[in-house]
Amino acid sequence: MLTREFLPSESLDSVFLPIEQASGLPNQCYTDTASFDFERNQVMARNWVAIAFENTLQDNCVHPIDFMGIPLLLTRSKHDRIRVFHNVCSHRGMRLVSEPRKISGLITCQYHAWTYSVDGDLVATPNIGGIGINALPDFECTGKGLKEIRSHIWMGVIFINLDGQAPAFEQVQKPAIQRTRELIGKSGERELITSQEDRIDMVVNCNWKLVAENYLEAYHLPVIHPLLNRYSPLKDHHCRIYGHNMAGQWTTTFNPGLDDRNHLPVFSDWDREMLMIGEYPVIYPNLLMGIQANHIFMGILHPLEVDRTREEFQIFYCGDESLGKPCDRVRADNRLAWSKVFQEDVEPCERMQAGRRSPGYTGGSFSPMLDVCAHHFHQWIAGHYHPKSGKTSHKTDIDQDSVDGTRQC
Numbered sequence: 001m002l003t004r005e006f007l008p009s010e011s012l013d014s015v016f017l018p019i020e021q022a023s024g025l026p027n028q029c030y031t032d033t034a035s036f037d038f039e040r041n042q043v044m045a046r047n048w049v050a051i052a053f054e055n056t057l058q059d060n061c062v063h064p065i066d067f068m069g070i071p072l073l074l075t076r077s078k079h080d081r082i083r084v085f086h087n088v089c090s091h092r093g094m095r096l097v098s099e100p101r102k103i104s105g106l107i108t109c110q111y112h113a114w115t116y117s118v119d120g121d122l123v124a125t126p127n128i129g130g131i132g133i134n135a136l137p138d139f140e141c142t143g144k145g146l147k148e149i150r151s152h153i154w155m156g157v158i159f160i161n162l163d164g165q166a167p168a169f170e171q172v173q174k175p176a177i178q179r180t181r182e183l184i185g186k187s188g189e190r191e192l193i194t195s196q197e198d199r200i201d202m203v204v205n206c207n208w209k210l211v212a213e214n215y216l217e218a219y220h221l222p223v224i225h226p227l228l229n230r231y232s233p234l235k236d237h238h239c240r241i242y243g244h245n246m247a248g249q250w251t252t253t254f255n256p257g258l259d260d261r262n263h264l265p266v267f268s269d270w271d272r273e274m275l276m277i278g279e280y281p282v283i284y285p286n287l288l289m290g291i292q293a294n295h296i297f298m299g300i301l302h303p304l305e306v307d308r309t310r311e312e313f314q315i316f317y318c319g320d321e322s323l324g325k326p327c328d329r330v331r332a333d334n335r336l337a338w339s340k341v342f343q344e345d346v347e348p349c350e351r352m353q354a355g356r357r358s359p360g361y362t363g364g365s366f367s368p369m370l371d372v373c374a375h376h377f378h379q380w381i382a383g384h385y386h387p388k389s390g391k392t393s394h395k396t397d398i399d400q401d402s403v404d405g406t407r408q409c
């Protein structure tokens with residue numbers, strides 16, 4: 001296992017100070033390939049990490065995904081359950097599937113033709129005992145199937161826990177599940193609907209954490225998003241720490257009437273007094289969420305290299321009617337509007353990455369009012385590097401600036 005010694009614990013002491021005196025994570029966390037490997041093994045692998053959208057996996061297909069260099073395979077079992085496996089053949093270790101492909105119930109390795117079921121069982125080993133001898137008395141297929149990874153689906157997103165040791169998803173992500181349910185209601189999850197057109201995909205030349213940090217604050221709104229800031233000004237955005245691994249901003253300026261003629265349907269259980277609420281949390285480590293009365297977007301951060309990240313967004317709407325012809329234009333406009341906002345964030349993220357190469361920068365400072373969530377995230381990450389080096393200076397599980405002034409999570 002990679003040691004954390006490339007980053008002395010003293011270099012994180014200042015991250016754990018109260019926000020007024022704190023500095024951020026050291027530059028190595030953004031530029032050193034050792035930190036990329038460390039975060040894969042110690043941050044991502046130990047938590048529930050988002051890897052794909054449910055609708056990525058087409059019917060009767062298997063779908064390979066690389067997550068931080070680890071080859072994974074999505075399959076749909078006979079009982080229609082999505083499963084995630086290590087995408088490697090048990091024989092000589094070839095990556096089993098390279099492209100999404102249609103299968104008829106079996107996955108055959110294209111090297112020596114060992115064959116697996118969609119449930120991962122090894123079911124055929126042609127010629128294993130010589131030409132025409134497909135089985136051997138001493139060779140048991142049982143236990144030599146594909147290695148499954150613990151997975152969970154929530155809100156159309158597939159999550160995995162690579163080391164298999166994290167508490168249950170429902171426990172770890174309770175604040176996210178609870179808050180989302182408070183907003184969209186019990187029926188909200190069943191109403192979610194989306195299509196392949198409602199996707200935004202982009203690559204940013206920066207470390208994945210900079211994308212998350214940028215999303216965690218609205219401080220940059222007036223400079224980077226002047227148009228958005230006109231109808232959703234900074235003064236109406238508020239920081240909120242929902243729990244140990246969830247923070248973000250919320251606003252009261254969301255306008256659900258995107259189009260005067262064609263309104264998108266609103267979640268049936270959404271409180272009609274709160275139609276203008278928009279919440280924009282990060283579900284640590286790598287899921288960005290945008291929750292509004294008539295649509296939700298989810299953004300998965302795929303760290304590709306220490307300084308390159310893919311952002312994959314999927315926009316979900318409410319009920320079949322949302323995907324009907326009359327809503328096509330308003331959905332396309334909505335996708336375009338969010339694409340523009342996300343695109344505006346690219347240059348600052350890439351320039352922050354460039355700044356992390358400067359010996360003149362050592363973590364910087366935070367605004368005690370507007371960078372609260374970013375600082376919370378830094379402390380969460382730093383706690384994985386050196387668990388004993390400090391405790392978060394933020395109160396967690398407390399709605400710091402709640403909509404109705406009560407405890408929410």
Ligand code: FES
Nearest residue numbers: 089091092109112
């Ligand atoms: S490596 Fe897959 S069958 Fe040999």
Ligand SMILES: [Fe+2]
Nearest residue numbers: 214224225345
């Ligand atoms: Fe932004």
